[in-house]
Amino acid sequence: MRYIKTLVLALAGTVLLTSAAQAFDTRATAAYVLDQTTGTVLLSKNADTPLPPASMSKLMTLNMLFEALRDGRVTLDTEFSVSTRAKNMGGSTMFLNETDRPTVRDLIQGIVVLSGNDACVVVAEGLAGTEDAFARSMNERAKALGMTGSTFANASGWPNPAHRMSMKDLAILADRLISEFPEYYGYFGEAEYDYDGRAPQNRFNRNPLLKMGVGADGLKTGHTAEAGYGLVGSAVQGARRVIVVISGLNSEAERAQEGEQLINWAFRQFVQKTVVTKGTRLTEADIWLGAERRVGLVAEQDLSVVVPATIQDQVQAEIVYETPLSAPIAEGQQIGTLVVKLPDMQDVSVPLVAERAVAKGGFLPRIRTAAEVLLRRLQAQAG
Missing domain, CATH: 2.60.410.10 (D-Ala-D-Ala carboxypeptidase, C-terminal domain)
Structure with missing residues (x-):
C-alpha cells in the first residue's frame, strides 16, 4: 500500500528580500530561466518549441570540441587545417584562410568571442571529416544528452530549415558546459580576442551581460533575420548561479535589457533555503x-x-x-x-x-x- x-x-535561514516573486512578463518570444545551483526552473515560455537558434547553437559545436579534448582526441595545441569552404563562410568570422593552422585554443576563442562561422567549419571538418558528418554526430549526441527539441544541419547555426533548438535544450547544454567542463568554461568570459591581428575593430565579445556588473561569465549570443536576437547567459551571485535563455528579441539593445532584467529578477525575487x-x-x-x-x-x-x-x-x-x-x-x-x-x-x-x-x-x-x-x-x- x-x-x-x-x-x-x-x-x-532568514529571508533577505521583501519584494514579491511575480512572474516575469518577458518580451522574448521564447525564454527559459534556470536556477542552476538547485535545478529549479524559474521561468518557462515556449521553452520546448524548436526554434532557429542562430549562433547560440555554436554551444553544441563547442561541446563536441570539449568532449574531444576530454577524451584525448585533441589537445589545446592541436592544429587544424582550413578548407576553402571554411574560408568562404560569410557572417561572423575569424578571417581564416587556407594557409592558416589555427590551434584548438585559437578556434575556441574564435567561436566564443568572435562567433566565427569559419572556425566552426574548421572544427567540424577537423573532428568528423565533413560538416555534414559532424552535424550527424551532433544530432546523435544531442539525443543522448536528452535534448529532445534539437536538430542540427550545420556547425555554425547558419540558417537552415532543419536546424532547430528549444530554449530548454540550450539551457541543458549551458548547464553541461558549466558543470562538465570547468577547465574550459573560462573562455566564455573573455572580453576580446583578435586572431593574428586581423580584426582589431571586431575583437570584442558580443555578450552584453559581461560588462553589466551582474556576475555574468558566459555564454553566447545569436542573431539572424529569422531568429531575431537571442542570448544564452549565465551569472553568479553569492552561492547561486542562474542560466537565462531568450530568443526572438527585436534588437541588440532589447536583448541586452531583457537579459539583464531576467538575471536581476532571478536573483532578487528568489532566495535559496x-x-x-x-x-x-x-x-x-x-x-x-x-x-x-x-x-x-x-x-x-x-x-x-x-x-x-x-x-x-x-x-x-x-x-x-x-x-x-x-x-x-x-x-x-x-x-x-x-x-x-x-x-x-x-x-x-x-x-x-x-x-x-x-x-x-x-x-x-x-x-x-x-x-x-x-x-x-x-x-x-x-x-
Whole structure:
C-alpha cells in the first residue's frame, strides 16, 4: 500500500528580500530561466518549441570540441587545417584562410568571442571529416544528452530549415558546459580576442551581460533575420548561479535589457533555503516480519530549494513510501521520497533511506505479527 504523510518543514535561514516573486512578463518570444545551483526552473515560455537558434547553437559545436579534448582526441595545441569552404563562410568570422593552422585554443576563442562561422567549419571538418558528418554526430549526441527539441544541419547555426533548438535544450547544454567542463568554461568570459591581428575593430565579445556588473561569465549570443536576437547567459551571485535563455528579441539593445532584467529578477525575487540536511530523521515506517517493528527514514542528502523571497518560513511536504516495509532492510536502502511542494513552482524531491539495517525476524516476531494480523481481522469483523 502506498502511504503518503503530509508535514510542514521549517526553512533554515532568514529571508533577505521583501519584494514579491511575480512572474516575469518577458518580451522574448521564447525564454527559459534556470536556477542552476538547485535545478529549479524559474521561468518557462515556449521553452520546448524548436526554434532557429542562430549562433547560440555554436554551444553544441563547442561541446563536441570539449568532449574531444576530454577524451584525448585533441589537445589545446592541436592544429587544424582550413578548407576553402571554411574560408568562404560569410557572417561572423575569424578571417581564416587556407594557409592558416589555427590551434584548438585559437578556434575556441574564435567561436566564443568572435562567433566565427569559419572556425566552426574548421572544427567540424577537423573532428568528423565533413560538416555534414559532424552535424550527424551532433544530432546523435544531442539525443543522448536528452535534448529532445534539437536538430542540427550545420556547425555554425547558419540558417537552415532543419536546424532547430528549444530554449530548454540550450539551457541543458549551458548547464553541461558549466558543470562538465570547468577547465574550459573560462573562455566564455573573455572580453576580446583578435586572431593574428586581423580584426582589431571586431575583437570584442558580443555578450552584453559581461560588462553589466551582474556576475555574468558566459555564454553566447545569436542573431539572424529569422531568429531575431537571442542570448544564452549565465551569472553568479553569492552561492547561486542562474542560466537565462531568450530568443526572438527585436534588437541588440532589447536583448541586452531583457537579459539583464531576467538575471536581476532571478536573483532578487528568489532566495535559496535549506529544507532538510543529510541524515535528518523525518518519520518512521512499520516493518513486516522484521527483527524490529519500525525503522527511521532519513534524508539521503541535503536538500536546498529556491523559493519566492516572501514565502512563509515553512513549506508543505509529503513523505511517500510503500507500507508495510518487508524485512530484511539494509542501512541506507532507499525506502521513500520526500516531495517538497512549492507555490507555483515545480515539486522538489530527495530520497529517504533506512536509518539502520533491520534483519528478518525469527520465530517470536513472526508469531507476534500473525497475532496482530488476526486481531485486526477480528476487530474488522466485529465492527
